[in-house]
Amino acid sequence: MNDPAGDVLDNEIYNLTNLEDENRGVPTRAIYNLGSSDLPRFSCANHKLSCAINTALVKQGVCLNICKTLSSANAELRNSIKANHVFRNLKCRTRIYQKTRWCGAILLLFSNKRAYDNGAYDGEISCPKALVQIETYIQILMPAYYATLGWEKNRSSIADVIPQVLFLIDFWTKFVTDDKEAQELCFFLIHFVKVKFKYEIESEIYQVIIKN
Numbered sequence: 001m002n003d004p005a006g007d008v009l010d011n012e013i014y015n016l017t018n019l020e021d022e023n024r025g026v027p028t029r030a031i032y033n034l035g036s037s038d039l040p041r042f043s044c045a046n047h048k049l050s051c052a053i054n055t056a057l058v059k060q061g062v063c064l065n066i067c068k069t070l071s072s073a074n075a076e077l078r079n080s081i082k083a084n085h086v087f088r089n090l091k092c093r094t095r096i097y098q099k100t101r102w103c104g105a106i107l108l109l110f111s112n113k114r115a116y117d118n119g120a121y122d123g124e125i126s127c128p129k130a131l132v133q134i135e136t137y138i139q140i141l142m143p144a145y146y147a148t149l150g151w152e153k154n155r156s157s158i159a160d161v162i163p164q165v166l167f168l169i170d171f172w173t174k175f176v177t178d179d180k181e182a183q184e185l186c187f188f189l190i191h192f193v194k195v196k197f198k199y200e201i202e203s204e205i206y207q208v209i210i211k212n
Helices: 004-010 041-060 062-078 081-089 103-117 131-153 158-174 180-196 204-211
Strands: none
Touching (some): 041 131, 041 158, 041 180, 062 103, 103 131, 158 180
16 A cells, blocks of 8 residues: 655655754854844754654653564564565555654554554464554654644744644643553653754744734
């Protein structure tokens, strides 16, 4: 089955090295006149969001371990002619985790959820992770995934970026789950998004926009 959203992301390259540096992605103040119209600063929103989410995933750790486990299992299934036949007939081929971008995590989770939904795990083939656990992390990451797709398609201005950032923070703040580790990911996401978008959130430009 073709995955249009995945195809869009496959054409993007994210520089996600040095993830522990919370200041990575912030333009040098000595070079750029922040707050002016000389620089389309907000066009880097996707990169900053990617850095924030990837750092949160690394800090929490559990979601990445789930992705690695699923990826290993999916890779083994690809080496099985019988398993490949099942997934091909059900049109739910699973993915391998791509470490270079955070969206690789949610696309992997999506692919395994689709396999569950299409009945690929109803027979002899089993998934190493429960559907409820996969769905929980999809719910947490979904809003950021849609924000990424939207910002990729448009030249986003501060009027587009900040409301979406505030929505993400509000969503993760209100998200409630019995899974304590998943809840912890929400905490890390809120923290690192606030760190990365500190300038935008506190921007006087935005204050003028919301007052008008």
